[in-house]
Amino acid sequence: MSDNRQVPFGKPQIGEEELSAVTDVLRSGILVHGKITPAFEAAFAQRIGTKHAVAVSSCTAGLHLTLFVKGVGPGDRVAIPAMTHVATAHSVELCGATPVFVDVEEDTGNMDAGILQSLDGPMRAVIPVHYLGLPCEMGRINRYAEQKDAFVLEDCALAVDSTYAGRKAGGLGLAGSFSFYPVKHMTSIEGGMITTDDDELAAQLRKRRAFGYNRALGERTRPGIYDVDELGFNYRMSEVEAAVGLAQLPKLDGWAQKRKANYERLRARLLEIDGITVFASERGEAKGSHYCLNAVLPRNGSLKRDEIVDHLSENGIGSSVHYPSAVPLFTYYKERYGYKSGQFPVAEWLAEQTISLPVGPHIEDSDVNRIADTFKEAVRKARNG
Numbered sequence: 001m002s003d004n005r006q007v008p009f010g011k012p013q014i015g016e017e018e019l020s021a022v023t024d025v026l027r028s029g030i031l032v033h034g035k036i037t038p039a040f041e042a043a044f045a046q047r048i049g050t051k052h053a054v055a056v057s058s059c060t061a062g063l064h065l066t067l068f069v070k071g072v073g074p075g076d077r078v079a080i081p082a083m084t085h086v087a088t089a090h091s092v093e094l095c096g097a098t099p100v101f102v103d104v105e106e107d108t109g110n111m112d113a114g115i116l117q118s119l120d121g122p123m124r125a126v127i128p129v130h131y132l133g134l135p136c137e138m139g140r141i142n143r144y145a146e147q148k149d150a151f152v153l154e155d156c157a158l159a160v161d162s163t164y165a166g167r168k169a170g171g172l173g174l175a176g177s178f179s180f181y182p183v184k185h186m187t188s189i190e191g192g193m194i195t196t197d198d199d200e201l202a203a204q205l206r207k208r209r210a211f212g213y214n215r216a217l218g219e220r221t222r223p224g225i226y227d228v229d230e231l232g233f234n235y236r237m238s239e240v241e242a243a244v245g246l247a248q249l250p251k252l253d254g255w256a257q258k259r260k261a262n263y264e265r266l267r268a269r270l271l272e273i274d275g276i277t278v279f280a281s282e283r284g285e286a287k288g289s290h291y292c293l294n295a296v297l298p299r300n301g302s303l304k305r306d307e308i309v310d311h312l313s314e315n316g317i318g319s320s321v322h323y324p325s326a327v328p329l330f331t332y333y334k335e336r337y338g339y340k341s342g343q344f345p346v347a348e349w350l351a352e353q354t355i356s357l358p359v360g361p362h363i364e365d366s367d368v369n370r371i372a373d374t375f376k377e378a379v380r381k382a383r384n385g
């Protein structure tokens with residue numbers, strides 16, 4: 001092949017706007033507690049269509065902080081999908097509560113609302129994860145939560161600008177937590193954002209992300225004087241991170257168009273291959289965010305993922321896996337709760353047989369063809385042993 005350029009799975013898009021925004025902040029000497037973080041919060045809230053957005057240090061911090069502020073603790077059960085980033089489960093564990101794992105749908109990888117609805121017993125919260133950015137069946141999930149008097153916290157790490165019934169993810173439950181880790185839809189280096197319409201929750205999130213101070217820096221009548229009447233973290237976002245995030249927002253629409261176009265072209269090419277499942281980016285009322293394209297190999301194991309991934313890497317094509325294990329089968333959860341393989345068949349199949357291919361804004365038309373050609377070649381090679 002003539003073109004040997006590396007095609008990475010993800011690549012943060014950093015331009016002149018981000019560079020100059022960062023140097024401005026560094027030169028200003030105000031690195032936290034400045035005006036950029038509130039500006040980023042306001043712009044993000046407006047984009048998602050929620051009343052509030054609270055910037056935090058990561059999506060994981062946002063999930064943990066929200067559960068903590070809602071008083072989730074020992075004895076509480078929280079329903080989460082068995083196929084997600086371990087962050088979702090850890091946020092529950094960190095509160096001393098118990099994650100209740102729900103297997104996922106085989107055509108979307110999202111929490112199976114039918115299985116959720118069959119769960120008996122008390123449930124304090126539900127954390128639907130919009131897998132690869134496709135919104136979960138929020139109608140059924142919200143109905144279940146209402147019956148149980150549980151609140152819904154969306155894991156929106158991969159769901160920037162995803163919509164369900166015309167509303168954006170992050171505004172579909174009580175709150176949503178987004179990630180700005182470098183290879184997500186947009187970055188603030190590290191960082192996250194919690195969106196909510198709930199005034200009281202937003203105020204508490206702001207207070208508890210900063211030690212539980214009773215007065216924010218700007219509210220102090222004498223410098224350095226505050227009281228602490230509640231427990232809190234340091235989960236703040238820095239001004240440098242907020243400046244990067246804010247500079248990215250105006251570029252999101254263009255990136256989204258590129259993602260969608262790349263996704264559709266790659267999907268059409270991969271559907272030509274027998275036996276490969278390609279996850280859809282839309283279903284019913286749900287419209288996804290085209291985070292990546294997942295090709296899933298047959299359940300009978302006739303194709304070995306390692307062989308395909310190795311062939312892709314040898315030819316310069318980056319890929320990823322979302323995610324490498326059903327969460328209950330990660331060693332920590334397995335040893336703690338005694339889960340066994342076979343209990344979450346769909347999540348386990350995805351963990352073993354899914355390959356995430358890049359469709360981000362760094363991918364050019366010629367890359368799409370190369371990815372598809374190389375993938376086809378890899379399958380042919382793997383089939384012929």
Ligand SMILES: *Cc1c(COP(=O)(O)O)cnc(C)c1O
Nearest residue numbers: 058059060085087157179180181
């Ligand atoms: C990446 C990711 C997270 C973690 O995000 P951080 O900002 O790195 O904490 C959580 N949930 C999902 C579904 C993710 O993909």
